[in-house]
Amino acid sequence: DAGVTQSPTHLIKTRGQQVTLRCSPKSGHDTVSWYQQALGQGPQFIFQYYEEEERQRGNFPDRFSGHQFPNYSSELNVNALLLGDSALYLCASSLDGREATEAFFGQGTRLTVV
C-alpha cells in the first residue's frame, strides 16, 4: 500500500500565477481533505471532498478550489498566487462514515511563491 501520495514535492511559482497540486488517497479511502501548513504553524483546514463534491470548507478565499475525480484522487488549485500562499500543502485521506475516522497524511507539497 503506497499510502497517500502527493505531487509535486516542491514547487516555485511567481506572484499572480496559478498552481495545481495533486493527491492520490490511500487505497480504499474515499474522502480527501486539504490542509495548509505555514512555517512554524499547525495545519489549517482548507476543504474536504467526498463523492466528487466539496463537502466542507475552511476559512480560505475562493482563489482556493479543488476537484475530486471518480477514482477519489484530488487536485488543489490556487489562483492569483500571493507571497502569503507559500506553505506546505498537505493532503489527507480517510474513509467516510466511520466515527473518529483516522486521517492519513501525505508528505506534502512545499510551495514557494516569489
Add this chain to the structure above:
Amino acid sequence: AQSVTQLGSHVSVSEGALVLLRCNYSSSVPPYLFWYVQYPNQGLQLLLKYTSAATLVKGINGFEAEFKKSETSFHLTKPSAHMSDAAEYFCAVSEAGSSNTGKLIFGQGTTLQVKP
C-alpha cells in the same frame, strides 16, 4: 467553535527523561482527540487517538495520553525519551456526531528536542 491550545512551543528533555507535551481543547460537543507527529520534511503520522472509550490511550512508540474532561486536557507523555523522538508534535480535535466529517482542528505544535 473548536480550538486547541498547546502549551509550550518548544520542549527540551534529556534522553531517558519523561516527556510531557500539553494540550487543552475547547469543544461544545464530545470531542475526538488526536496526537500527530511530524518529522522534518515529512507529513503527519498518527500517534494515538481518543474516541470516548478508555480515557488513557496508548499509542505507537511508547507514547500515551490521558483524556481529562474536567480539565479539558489531553496531554501526551512518554516515560523515557529517545533521540529518535525529536520532532514536531501536533494535538488535534474533531467533533463527534453524525455531522462529523473528520475535519481536524490543529494546535500550533510543540517542537520536542532530546538532548544526549
